[in-house]
Amino acid sequence: MSEAAWQDYVQRIEELASRSGLSFDPVEFEAVPDSFMMEIAVYGLPVRMPHWSFGLRYIYQLIQRHMGHSRLFEVVFPGNPGHAYLASGNGLAENVLVTAHVLGHADFSRNNLLFQRCQRQVSEHIVEHAANHARQIQQAIETHGLERVETVLDAALALEQHIDIDQELRRPRYPQYIEAVKTVADDRFRKRFAALEPAAAAAGAETRKRAPVPPHPERDLLWFVAQYAPEMDSWERDIFLAVREESFYFYPVFATQIMNEGWASYWHARLLREAAFIPQQAYLDAVKCHSDVVRPVAADSQVALNLNPYHLGFAMWEKIVEEEGMDGALAIRAQDDDFGFIRNHLTRELAEELELFRYRARDGQIRVLEPDLNALHEAILAPKYNFGAPTVVAQHLRADGTLELAHDHSLDGRGLDLERSRRVLDYLQQVWRRPVLLTTVNQAGLVLELSAP
Amino acid sequence: MNTPTDTRRPLDAARWYDLFSRGARDWLRHDEKVRESVRKHLPQIVAGGDLITGGARTVRVPVKMLEHYHFRLRKAQESQGAGQGKVKPGDVFADPAQAGGPGEKGPGGREEGEVQLLLELKIDDIVDWLWEEMQLPNLKTRVGPSEESEWVREGWDRRGARSRLDRRRSFKELVKRRGAPGAIPTFTDEDLRYRQLARRRRPAVRAAVFFLLDVSGSMSDRDRKLAKTFFFWTVQGLRREYRSLETVFVAHTTEAWEFSEPEFFQVSGSGGTVASTGFAKVQEIIDDRYNPAACNIYLFYASDGDNSASDCTQAGEGLAAIAADACFAGYVEVSSGLSRQLDTETGRLFAQLAAAGAATGSYALNDFEDVWDAVRHFFSAESRAAEGA
Numbered sequence: 001m002s003e004a005a006w007q008d009y010v011q012r013i014e015e016l017a018s019r020s021g022l023s024f025d026p027v028e029f030e031a032v033p034d035s036f037m038m039e040i041a042v043y044g045l046p047v048r049m050p051h052w053s054f055g056l057r058y059i060y061q062l063i064q065r066h067m068g069h070s071r072l073f074e075v076v077f078p079g080n081p082g083h084a085y086l087a088s089g090n091g092l093a094e095n096v097l098v099t100a101h102v103l104g105h106a107d108f109s110r111n112n113l114l115f116q117r118c119q120r121q122v123s124e125h126i127v128e129h130a131a132n133h134a135r136q137i138q139q140a141i142e143t144h145g146l147e148r149v150e151t152v153l154d155a156a157l158a159l160e161q162h163i164d165i166d167q168e169l170r171r172p173r174y175p176q177y178i179e180a181v182k183t184v185a186d187d188r189f190r191k192r193f194a195a196l197e198p199a200a201a202a203a204g205a206e207t208r209k210r211a212p213v214p215p216h217p218e219r220d221l222l223w224f225v226a227q228y229a230p231e232m233d234s235w236e237r238d239i240f241l242a243v244r245e246e247s248f249y250f251y252p253v254f255a256t257q258i259m260n261e262g263w264a265s266y267w268h269a270r271l272l273r274e275a276a277f278i279p280q281q282a283y284l285d286a287v288k289c290h291s292d293v294v295r296p297v298a299a300d301s302q303v304a305l306n307l308n309p310y311h312l313g314f315a316m317w318e319k320i321v322e323e324e325g326m327d328g329a330l331a332i333r334a335q336d337d338d339f340g341f342i343r344n345h346l347t348r349e350l351a352e353e354l355e356l357f358r359y360r361a362r363d364g365q366i367r368v369l370e371p372d373l374n375a376l377h378e379a380i381l382a383p384k385y386n387f388g389a390p391t392v393v394a395q396h397l398r399a400d401g402t403l404e405l406a407h408d409h410s411l412d413g414r415g416l417d418l419e420r421s422r423r424v425l426d427y428l429q430q431v432w433r434r435p436v437l438l439t440t441v442n443q444a445g446l447v448l449e450l451s452a453p
Numbered sequence: 454m455n456t457p458t459d460t461r462r463p464l465d466a467a468r469w470y471d472l473f474s475r476g477a478r479d480w481l482r483h484d485e486k487v488r489e490s491v492r493k494h495l496p497q498i499v500a501g502g503d504l505i506t507g508g509a510r511t512v513r514v515p516v517k518m519l520e521h522y523h524f525r526l527r528k529a530q531e532s533q534g535a536g537q538g539k540v541k542p543g544d545v546f547a548d549p550a551q552a553g554g555p556g557e558k559g560p561g562g563r564e565e566g567e568v569q570l571l572l573e574l575k576i577d578d579i580v581d582w583l584w585e586e587m588q589l590p591n592l593k594t595r596v597g598p599s600e601e602s603e604w605v606r607e608g609w610d611r612r613g614a615r616s617r618l619d620r621r622r623s624f625k626e627l628v629k630r631r632g633a634p635g636a637i638p639t640f641t642d643e644d645l646r647y648r649q650l651a652r653r654r655r656p657a658v659r660a661a662v663f664f665l666l667d668v669s670g671s672m673s674d675r676d677r678k679l680a681k682t683f684f685f686w687t688v689q690g691l692r693r694e695y696r697s698l699e700t701v702f703v704a705h706t707t708e709a710w711e712f713s714e715p716e717f718f719q720v721s722g723s724g725g726t727v728a729s730t731g732f733a734k735v736q737e738i739i740d741d742r743y744n745p746a747a748c749n750i751y752l753f754y755a756s757d758g759d760n761s762a763s764d765c766t767q768a769g770e771g772l773a774a775i776a777a778d779a780c781f782a783g784y785v786e787v788s789s790g791l792s793r794q795l796d797t798e799t800g801r802l803f804a805q806l807a808a809a810g811a812a813t814g815s816y817a818l819n820d821f822e823d824v825w826d827a828v829r830h831f832f833s834a835e836s837r838a839a840e841g842a
Contacts, residue, residue, distance in 0.1 A: 032470065033470070035470075035474065035476075036470040038476070039470070039474065039475055039476045042476055043475065043476075048475075050475065050478060050479055050482070051479060051521075052479050052480075052482040052483040052486055052519070052521070053479075053483075053521035054475070054476065054479045055476060055477075055478070055479030055480030055481065055482055055483040055484075056479075056480070056483050056518055056519065056520075056521065058476030058477070058479065058480055059480055059483075059518075061476075062476075154521070157521065158521065158522055158523050158524075159523075160523075161523070162524075296537045296538075297537060297538055302538050302539060303536060303537070303538030303539070303540060303546075304536055304537045304538055305534060305536045305549070306534065306535075306536065307535055307536070307537055308537075311537075354537060355537055355538055355539055355540075356535060356536070356537050357535070357536055357537070357538070357540055357542075358533060358534070358535055358536075359533065359534055359535075359536055360531060360532070360533055361531065361532050361533075361534065361548050362530065362531040362532075363530075364547060364548045365545055365546070365547065365548060366545065366546050366547070366548050367543070367544070367545050368540045368541065368542050368543060368544040368545075369533075369542060370542045371542065375533075376535060379533050379534055379535040380535045382533070389523065389524060390524045390525065390526050392524050407524070412526055413526075413529075414526055414527055414529055415526070415527050416524055416525065416526060416527060417524075417525045417526060417527045417528065418527070420520075420522045420523065420524065420525050421524055421525075423522035424522050424523065424524055427522070443527070
């Protein structure tokens with residue numbers, strides 16, 4: 001690839017993007033070897049804490065790549081400046097496409113409200129923070145040994161989806177006491193009562209009541225463990241908080257995937273169309289590359305049982321811009337996440353046009369169901385609820401330090417996988433160091449209690 | 454801002470990610486954990502009969518990749534999803550997540566296929582782990598020194614015999630000392646390095662192990678496989694102690710034959726069982742090839758225990774004669790169907806032998822899971838017998 005030619009294009013594409021209405025923070029591009037691209041994709045961050053489970057993902061990724069399934073063109077990290085990594089094996093056409101794509105992401109992450117809120121929390125320097133966490137953990141390994149640190153990471157990373165995005169990243173501990181209910185002294189009975197026996201009335205007001213922990217069912221398990229584990233060392237708590245901070249960063253990426261990838265795809269397509277300065281051949285190559293990326297169904301089959309978010313998002317944004325104009329589209333990209341986006345903007349016509357369908361899988365058979373738009377929305381969104389994890393909350397902390405967890409099966413529709421849950425409890429118990437209990441329901445819908453040890 | 458490469462860094466400098474792969478590091482850690490857990494469950498894993506590959510020094514253990522567990526919902530009997538393509542409501546097709554072989558043409562899959570890991574373990578390592586794990590005693594030999602030592606090269610020193618001067622090493626020292634290239638090298642005494650020798654313990658003397666297998670009609674395939682598994686791990690255990698270990702394979706029905714190892718595990722006979730023919734054959738081979746005064750002899754006999762009643766006395770005598778020469782005579786009863794716990798003709802033969810004070814042991818082996826117990830049983834029994842002797 002001609003370095004100079006590309007740099008020239010980068011600048012011109014950026015100018016074009018700004019003229020077309022995108023607003024983004026500067027992005028630093030870096031071309032890196034394929035192997036490093038793959039690691040970034042596996043770890044989610046350029047530098048991240050070590051853990052064997054990432055090695056596992058890495059191998060799966062490697063196998064997939066050998067089978068020719070996936071190719072990574074770019075990974076971009078929001079921030080000011082943003083960082084974009086491009087595969088150094090990309091050709092000029094691919095890089096032109098990818099540059100435009102990255103600018104779409106940069107605009108999205110700067111203007112989308114969910115991204116903004118999470119970025120305010122984790123600051124614009126998550127890449128540096130994550131590298132810092134990795135360094136801290138490396139130091140912990142040197143001080144406390146791999147086994148001990150791994151035990152903590154096993155537990156913390158197992159709970160990585162269990163955060164409460166509606167709370168602050170740096171949230172204070174619960175208040176220790178229940179706020180004393182102000183005695184309303186001005187009704188006649190109380191006045192008379194107070195006059196009869198002043199001592200008794202005053203006593204009631206003064207005893208402060210200790211608040212239960214947690215005061216309400218707590219979804220933010222990583223935070224709860226870090227704050228209230230009875231016997232954890234401070235470096236162990238720090239690991240939990242580090243994992244939690246990274247989860248805060250990952251959440252908006254997860255919860256806006258369809259919108260975000262669609263938006264970036266829409267913009268790379270549009271910018272390519274409008275960029276008259278790109279030579280014909282590079283344009284054709286880039287368009288071909290684009291159509292590979294937003295292809296709804298794998299090349300060798302007719303029907304896909306999962307949706308390609310690039311394709312779905314791309315098609316939806318094209319429709320939105322067509323119907324509501326660019327201003328409308330810009331407002332939607334600022335305000336929605338995937339839930340609102342799908343429910344509000346995936347219309348019946350579009351679903352039919354894209355040949356989306358709903359199916360039921362049972363006994364090794366797939367049956368295509370009658371069209372029902374709302375049910376289709378929910379089928380698309382179902383894997384995205386609660387960061388993709390079952391709703392498990394901390395229910396109660398007993399006086400002896402026993403932790404009671406509860407799974408809200410009414411929200412999830414069925415109970416937990418018992419074997420896996422037991423293993424997670426085992427991980428957690430290793431750092432909680434007191435008994436950990438979990439209630440869920442079994443196959444028959446009866447309440448079941450798991451415990452570790 | 455829009456620089457394709459970071460200008461703060463010289464272009465030709467190797468970047469850290471060229472030199473280091475986190476993915477590989479974490480994968481190695483996963484691998485290590487798998488090995489640890491395999492090691493923990495080794496007795497169960499190696500007890501499986503399929504592991505034994507004749508003559509190889511490694512076994513391959515298929516293991517699953519580890520899973521880092523998260524809270525997950527129970528697998529629903531029925532699930533819904535969204536897809537894309539040309540279909541009509543009511544269309545039915547097979548779920549590729551459940552049925553699909555890799556070559557099958559159908560709708561694109563939904564889940565990642567499971568990947569299995571084939572772990573290759575050295576048999577010597579396994580045996581070492583097992584001996585540690587089970588705290589099995591090391592064998593005591595009956596004949597010859599318990600160990601011998603030899604001189605091996607180990608390390609260097611500044612003094613030594615001229616004949617052991619290591620020129621290459623000495624020259625390195627010279628270069629290290631002088632540092633500057635181009636200077637004319639002159640050796641001083643400081644530079645000279647001599648190879649050193651150290652004493653190393655080696656397991657002693659030779660031994661012969663006789664595997665006697667009953668291949669009469671009453672022995673099923675499974676019985677033979679049990680016996681084979683047991684024999685295999687017994688040999689591995691004995692190899693720890695003996696530098697040269699010879700194995701002799703004898704099978705018998707109403708007659709007895711010597712076989713080579715590959716043939717041995719293939720043979721199947723028919724008809725009745727006359728154990729004394731087997732013992733006679735073993736005795737014959739001992740007399741022929743092995744001098745009990747210079748060689749440690751072990752006998753392991755595997756049978757389902759049904760011996761012809763008329764053979765009782767003769768077999769008893771034959772066995773007693775071998776036991777007199779041997780370090781140890783073991784009997785493993787493989788009767789997978791019925792567990793008679795040694796209450797058989799052959800079982801009684803060995804019980805008599807034990808009562809007479811010979812070094813012997815018996816074990817009723819009914820299942821592959823018990824192979825390890827059997828091995829442990831014999832090795833502890835053998836070492837008790839050796840202490841008593």
